[in-house]
Amino acid sequence: MITYISASLSTEDMLDTENQRRVSGLADKVSLLRGLALDIENESKDSNRYLDGMSGDFSSSEGLLSGSMNRLNNMVSSGKNNRKLMCYIIIGLVVLFIVTYYIISSVAG
Numbered sequence: 001m002i003t004y005i006s007a008s009l010s011t012e013d014m015l016d017t018e019n020q021r022r023v024s025g026l027a028d029k030v031s032l033l034r035g036l037a038l039d040i041e042n043e044s045k046d047s048n049r050y051l052d053g054m055s056g057d058f059s060s061s062e063g064l065l066s067g068s069m070n071r072l073n074n075m076v077s078s079g080k081n082n083r084k085l086m087c088y089i090i091i092g093l094v095v096l097f098i099v100t101y102y103i104i105s106s107v108a109g
Contacts, residue, residue, distance in 0.1 A: 075086055
C-alpha cells in the first residue's frame with residue numbers, strides 16, 4: 001500500500017512538474033505574442049498618422065491644381081486675344097518637360 005501511494009505521489013509530482021514547464025512555455029509564447037501585437041498597434045498608428053498627413057497634402061495640391069485649371073479654362077474661353085499667349089505657355093511647358101527629362105536622365109545615367 002505504501003509503495004502504491006509513493007508511486008502515485010511521484011507520478012503526480014512528475015505531472016505537476018510537466019504542467020509547470022508547459023505553463024511557463026505558454027507564458028513565454030503569450031508574452032511574445034503580446035509584444036508583437038503592441039508592435040503592430042504602434043506601426044498601424046504611425047501609418048495612420050502618415051496617411052492623414054498625406055491626405056492634407058493632397059487636398060492642398062488639389063486646390064492648387066483646380067485653381068490653375070480654372071485660370072487655363074478662362075484663358076482658353078476668352079477668344080482670339082490670348083491664343084498667342086496660350087501658344088507660348090504650351091511651348092514653354094513642352095520645353096520645361098524636355099529639360100526636366102534631360103536633367104533626370106543625365107543624373108540617373
